[in-house]
Amino acid sequence: MSIKIGIYGYGNLGRGVEYAIRQNRDLELVAVFTRRDPKSVQIDTEGVCVYHIDEAKNMTDKIDVMILCGGSATDLPVQTPELAKLFNVVDSFDTHAKIPQHFENCDKAAKQSGKTAIISVGWDPGMFSLSRIYSAAILPDGNDYTFWGKGVSQGHSDAIRRVEGVKDGKQYTIPVDAALDAVRSGSNPELSARQKHIRECFVVAEEGADKARIENEIKTMPNYFADYDTIVHFISQEELDRDHGGIPHGGFVFRTGKTGKNGENKHVIEYSLKLDSNPEFTASVITAYARAAYRLNSEGVSGCKTVFDIAPIYLSSKTPEELRGSIL
Amino acid sequence: MSIKIGIYGYGNLGRGVEYAIRQNRDLELVAVFTRRDPKSVQIDTEGVCVYHIDEAKNMTDKIDVMILCGGSATDLPVQTPELAKLFNVVDSFDTHAKIPQHFENCDKAAKQSGKTAIISVGWDPGMFSLSRIYSAAILPDGNDYTFWGKGVSQGHSDAIRRVEGVKDGKQYTIPVDAALDAVRSGSNPELSARQKHIRECFVVAEEGADKARIENEIKTMPNYFADYDTIVHFISQEELDRDHGGIPHGGFVFRTGKTGKNGENKHVIEYSLKLDSNPEFTASVITAYARAAYRLNSEGVSGCKTVFDIAPIYLSSKTPEELRGSIL
Numbered sequence: 001m002s003i004k005i006g007i008y009g010y011g012n013l014g015r016g017v018e019y020a021i022r023q024n025r026d027l028e029l030v031a032v033f034t035r036r037d038p039k040s041v042q043i044d045t046e047g048v049c050v051y052h053i054d055e056a057k058n059m060t061d062k063i064d065v066m067i068l069c070g071g072s073a074t075d076l077p078v079q080t081p082e083l084a085k086l087f088n089v090v091d092s093f094d095t096h097a098k099i100p101q102h103f104e105n106c107d108k109a110a111k112q113s114g115k116t117a118i119i120s121v122g123w124d125p126g127m128f129s130l131s132r133i134y135s136a137a138i139l140p141d142g143n144d145y146t147f148w149g150k151g152v153s154q155g156h157s158d159a160i161r162r163v164e165g166v167k168d169g170k171q172y173t174i175p176v177d178a179a180l181d182a183v184r185s186g187s188n189p190e191l192s193a194r195q196k197h198i199r200e201c202f203v204v205a206e207e208g209a210d211k212a213r214i215e216n217e218i219k220t221m222p223n224y225f226a227d228y229d230t231i232v233h234f235i236s237q238e239e240l241d242r243d244h245g246g247i248p249h250g251g252f253v254f255r256t257g258k259t260g261k262n263g264e265n266k267h268v269i270e271y272s273l274k275l276d277s278n279p280e281f282t283a284s285v286i287t288a289y290a291r292a293a294y295r296l297n298s299e300g301v302s303g304c305k306t307v308f309d310i311a312p313i314y315l316s317s318k319t320p321e322e323l324r325g326s327i328l
Numbered sequence: 329m330s331i332k333i334g335i336y337g338y339g340n341l342g343r344g345v346e347y348a349i350r351q352n353r354d355l356e357l358v359a360v361f362t363r364r365d366p367k368s369v370q371i372d373t374e375g376v377c378v379y380h381i382d383e384a385k386n387m388t389d390k391i392d393v394m395i396l397c398g399g400s401a402t403d404l405p406v407q408t409p410e411l412a413k414l415f416n417v418v419d420s421f422d423t424h425a426k427i428p429q430h431f432e433n434c435d436k437a438a439k440q441s442g443k444t445a446i447i448s449v450g451w452d453p454g455m456f457s458l459s460r461i462y463s464a465a466i467l468p469d470g471n472d473y474t475f476w477g478k479g480v481s482q483g484h485s486d487a488i489r490r491v492e493g494v495k496d497g498k499q500y501t502i503p504v505d506a507a508l509d510a511v512r513s514g515s516n517p518e519l520s521a522r523q524k525h526i527r528e529c530f531v532v533a534e535e536g537a538d539k540a541r542i543e544n545e546i547k548t549m550p551n552y553f554a555d556y557d558t559i560v561h562f563i564s565q566e567e568l569d570r571d572h573g574g575i576p577h578g579g580f581v582f583r584t585g586k587t588g589k590n591g592e593n594k595h596v597i598e599y600s601l602k603l604d605s606n607p608e609f610t611a612s613v614i615t616a617y618a619r620a621a622y623r624l625n626s627e628g629v630s631g632c633k634t635v636f637d638i639a640p641i642y643l644s645s646k647t648p649e650e651l652r653g654s655i656l
Contacts, residue, residue: 019587023587099656100652100653120656127462127466127597129655131599132655133643133651136644137640137644138455138609138612138616140351140352184602259351259608260347261372266604267602268601269455269600270598270599271598271599272596274512274598275593276592277587277588281466284595288466307640309641309648311636311639312635313636316461320637321428324428324634327460327461328424328457328634328636
């Protein structure tokens with residue numbers, strides 16, 4: 001008997017979840033929900049229907065876990081607690097500063113309904129957070145470093161596109177090799193924003209626009225670019241579409257620490273991701289956690305959880321015996 | 329109120345646990361147990377007594393968690409189930425093939441006593457196993473690769489020292505850079521033992537010994553060296569003591585996998601460790617899991633557990649709220 005999954009929101013992330021479900025034989029996609037006209041949404045799985053989100057509330061008996069695929073800015077803060085009243089849910093809420101509030105809202109809803117809500121699942125927050133919690137527990141006397149990239153930052157790409165005279169643009173966040181090497185050496189460097197990341201922008205200017213002004217406006221934009229070494233390339237729309245259509249991302253999490261009688265022994269823990277598709281990898285993580293949500297709830301666990309609260313065995317489709325005998 | 333820890337066996341690992349406990353304010357070392365004459369064992373913590381192992385059974389009310397620091401070959405298979413009848417225990421049993429049997433033995437003992445036993449904690453098995461279970465759950469369509477080193481292999485160093493005419497020796501296991509790069513590229517190479525690791529030996533020959541014969545015997549030794557490119561250096565005892573006295577180790581765990589409609593997007597997950605001291609790092613991991621053993625048992629959980637069964641939050645001395653607000 002497979003675990004029945006609903007997808008709530010069908011953009012890049014929702015489509016990624018659809019593909020991820022196919023790689024897991026114990027999971028089954030049973031419905032996709034959209035805010036748009038369901039007839040206008042073409043999904044990739046035969047025999048599965050698309051419904052308007054308003055119909056979800058009538059399908060609580062058909063869905064074991066609802067995977068929320070909306071955005072963190074406005075969708076998830078409302079949708080996750082709302083749907084946790086009806087379903088086990090998983091989301092990828094990634095506004096780090098607002099996680100405590102989101103947790104409280106979802107916990108309250110899920111405890112009332114007796115459902116399990118797992119929030120902030122993906123790679124950061126998510127897999128990177130796991131690396132941080134394990135490493136810090138093992139090496140209490142140490143330092144954490146997180147680097148992002150090379151990858152496309154949606155927020156920074158949006159910021160470029162808001163500059164007057166910019167028709168289109170993409171921004172890559174790139175970790176500085178010298179900074180990575182300094183961290184790997186165990187020297188515990190103190191690194192400024194500028195020392196950690198480079199920002200590389202590919203910009204399509206409108207015809208006749210003043211490129212010097214655009215470049216200057218980007219490079220001096222507070223919060224987004226002013227604190228970094230920023231590179232601006234002007235290219236054609238064709239080049240942008242041809243060479244920068246992907247959504248790659250990734251990054252590095254380090255913990256460097258000391259042990260021994262006088263801290264004489266150094267250790268470096270490094271976790272890194274190199275992802276061709278940021279949304280598809282995030283989708284793969286939340287899909288694995290949907291299995292955990294179902295199992296935890298079957299055991300009577302309710303309320304809000306994060307990746308910190310969930311034993312890894314809940315993510316795997318294999319039995320405990322198989323896992324102990326093969327990959328332990 | 330701190331968690332009271334006993335150390336059972338005081339070699340490199342036991343001493344590492346002693347140092348690790350000092351880095352954790354909620355843990356307190358209360359006793360060290362040895363097979364030797366307790367008077368002959370000098371520990372590094374003032375006010376803590378050394379006892380003969382036979383006295384452990386009389387101290388069940390003084391110790392919350394016993395950390396077993398014996399060897400996997402003969403000590404732990406007997407000691408861990410035996411002590412699980414009396415204490416919450418953690419061990420670093422690392423004979424992968426015998427984990428299922430060890431698990432059964434410890435589970436039976438711990439269930440009878442109502443104690444919690446956590447076995448096979450360290451880095452492999454341990455942190456590497458965690459990387460494998462998480463990564464495989466996220467990328468079901470993928471491949472696993474584990475590399476060890478650069479580091480000292482105890483088993484291979486022992487094998488060198490058993491060769492006639494060898495006075496002393498150390499063996500380093502070294503991952504082959506080309507193999508690491510091939511895996512990182514996502515090309516999913518099939519790699520032989522020889523393609524993955526080099527074995528580098530530093531050998532002190534007895535006076536007048538036939539070095540050519542020794543070198544040949546090492547290089548052709550079945551199981552240990554014959555399937556690898558092996559480098560043999562003859563050096564003096566002084567050089568060995570001066571340059572090869574440490575016990576560094578480490579390694580790499582990769583999962584490479586595909587996602588998307590037709591597997592068109594590749595992803596690489598890499599976890600690596602670079603450790604100045606193998607026993608001290610292992611000690612740091614098992615010390616963190618001692619906290620988990622105590623907490624799980626306080627919640628009424630009994631029986632045998634592995635790193636797969638334990639939610640990461642149990643390892644951290646911080647509160648759930650702190651963790652969600654800082655490192656999630």
